[in-house]
Amino acid sequence: MKLVLDRVSKQYKNLIAVDRVSADLEKGVYGLLGANGAGKTTLMRMICGILKPTGGMITFDGIDVGEEAYRAILGYLPQDFGYYPEFSAKDFLLYLAALKGITKAQAKRKAEELLELVSLQDVGHKKVKTFSGGMKQRLGIAQALLNAPKLLILDEPTAGLDPKERVRFRELIENLGKESIVILSTHIVSDIEHIADEVLMMKAGQLIYHGKWDGMKGDLEEFYLKQFEETS
Template sequence: MELKLDTISKHYKDKKAVNQVSTVLKSGVCGLLGANGSGKTTLMRMICGILTPTSGTITPDGQSIYQLGEDYRELLGYLPQDFGYYPDFTAKEFLYYMCAVKGLSLAKTKQKTAELLALVNLEEVANKKIKTFSGGMKQRLGIAQSNINDPSILILDEPTTGLDPKERVRFRNLISDISKDKIVILSTHITSDVEYIADMLVMMKQGEILLTDTPDNAAQSIVGKVWEVEVAAQELRAFEDQYMVANFHHEGERVRLRLIAESQPTENAQPLTPTLEDLYLYHFQEGGTADVSTD
């Protein structure tokens, strides 16, 4: 499976939510990384067919999604940021309901529900009401419903936001496991989600693609811009005013800083190996909308 986006744009009057986005996605996990308002959700909703592009084409395996029509929906699985569910349904009842919506026979529904509950490790709570589930359990149920039709393209919008570290790790492992034979588009602003499981990174800012590369290679694009500096505690505020400080650690009367700078900030500054979080901070240090949550 190959999904080609060719100069996709979505404009609202004077606002360019997505502008001239082009890339080719193949099997594996594509991490769609960007701050809030960068155009990630708009792009995914166009890929899903929920929004119509102002211009450009979306072609899975060489056919336009509009030529494919309803057949294209059979290729898709979608987990929105806040997926809808009935809180008084049990996990099994909810999957039965979703299978019915998709037109599966009763025999196929029973088989598919059992398979999916096993896939997302919810077998033991299959008969418990969803309103009793943790956030991570609800997200795993969301993954289950998005895979009812065995999609070739699975789109996940901020699926790990709000999950504790243990649930995020479990969820990431699940995504990695199911990505072997499908295109998984993982939209997030949590850098560790991309760093650990993405085969490909697409970084967006203000509706446009900043870069497309593997996570490791992408981080290397800012070699020479990440530094460690030790300063007196009273100098900390001045450095925070002048540079993007990724983190700092007090050591008695001194403070050790990790910061982003275009050139060596002080004579004693030592270069560091950039991480994906550093890359994110480098591109999204203005405006205060960046969220660089990690484990």
């Protein structure tokens, strides 16, 4: 299981949003850090195949990002995602499951499992428009896990979650990282500190650090700031 980013770039006219990012990622949790505008979301979108790189290649076990087989192993939680106000939570998951190519019978079973996992089993029949921000975020996490993804991209997944939910979520991600590649982007450094096996740091579209984080290096936030100082 290997995700290869080979000199991935994205340029908009005069702006280089992502500049020749290369990395080989294997099973585990990867924390993606960077200030606003560093290119994190652009990179994640390119990994998800919803934004075409202007340069470089992205492959998963040799499968190109543009192929359906690539998207079939992908789970994605966007930073700011929408929902269908008139759909119930269960319908929302069943719809997304169909989009992921999961048959109806499997989808029903999986939707129930995931609703329980994100503690929404009692409100599965309720319309999403009645949900709080945190509930919507949990539903978003559930949809990303529908197809048991080998590659899971989470953009600000803990936004809107209360402390208790955040702890549960960290445990979930840690477990998922044993079987798949999880790339997690967040502003909350402590989330990454607790669960990331490796850290990726971005600044001005470039990958300025890629390395293991074992907790022996001290405080990640300090390390993060130090890296920024060194490269500025």
